[in-house]
Amino acid sequence: MTPGAETKLWQRLADVDLVQGAMPPDDALGTHWAIRVMLGVSAWVAAVLLLGVVGLLLDFHVGDGTLLLVLGGLQVGGAYLLLGRGEAGVFAGQFALALSIAGQLLVLLGLQQLFQWDLRAFGFAAALLEAGLFIAVPGGVHRVWSAATACLALLFAVDELRHTNLWLGLVLGLFAFVWVHEFRLAWRRELIDGLGYGLLLVIALLLASGSIDMGGLRSTFDDWGAPLGGLALGPLLGATLIAVVVMLTVHWTAAQQRLRWPSGGASLWVTGAIVAFASLWAPGIGVAFVVLLIGFAHGNRLLLAVGIAGGLVYLSHYYYALRLALLYKATLLCATGMLLLAARQFSRHSGKQAEHATEVGDA
Known part of the structure; x- marks a missing residue:
């Protein structure tokens, strides 16, 4: 690309508030990462x-x-x-x-x-x-x-931070809303980017710290008397809120990618429903799924990396949590994995049927 074309492209991006300031010089773009680290x-x-x-x-x-x-x-x-x-x-x-x-x-x-x-x-x-x-x-x-x-x-x-799951659900909902609607909010791009990555940092810290409740609804049954502003529903509200955010993120992503039920969005909705149900009992699964889904939909490698790492860290904390029985945790994770594999097979089968119907219609 010629320098003139690069300047025009930068100006077009600046006109729609996707970039700010002057175009960086070529030597700034070509600086080796080791020099920048030093x-x-x-x-x-x-x-x-x-x-x-x-x-x-x-x-x-x-x-x-x-x-x-x-x-x-x-x-x-x-x-x-x-x-x-x-x-x-x-x-x-x-x-x-x-x-x-x-x-x-x-x-x-x-x-x-x-x-x-x-x-x-x-x-x-x-x-x-x-x-x-x-x-x-x-x-x-x-x-x-x-x-x-x-x-x-x-x-x-x-x-x-006594009821971490409840506040994690609120932060996750704001994170999903900001990232899904980032282009609609491009009038203050620098603020939106800072807020989005700041919320991502909070989510990563909460997942890595192991401070979130591991049991979800199971903790509600085990510890029903734990107060939350006069209510004994802290774990229930937190797990339910995270599950709702999972389904809202699926809805926003499907609408953004123009995926219609059942032709293109069936597999996404089925996968989201499985993860939302699993997050009722293991909330960190839903949190990692939301970050992964947004990262994949937006082609953001940082979000993908944080989603994968956060999910692995949470599962390691979850599997070795002494409060929950090993058989219970193994059953939940195995059932979730089997359902996700079944959803994958369903997606492949529905995709082949859609291709066959298209070929028949063209013929």
């Missing part, structure tokens, strides 16, 4: 050394909330200036990210020193701070960090 690592080393010097200077003023607040604000402002140039390289971008994270911590510590908040109020303050930085400070990685941190801080402030 630049990023060196930026973090430089930031740590700088912050270490600042920490030594503040050694005798840790209790001064106003000083911490001012210094943290200056660091966040410096990160904003570095990222706001629009053409920040790898070193400047990573240095600004490290500087901003340290500044955010100082701001929150300063506010805590001044107002003496409890943990819940501190969580709400952190969520508000990160939400404001998500909107105000440019930079893709910085927005991912701000979105993920704001989400986790809000979940901790509301419930201290």
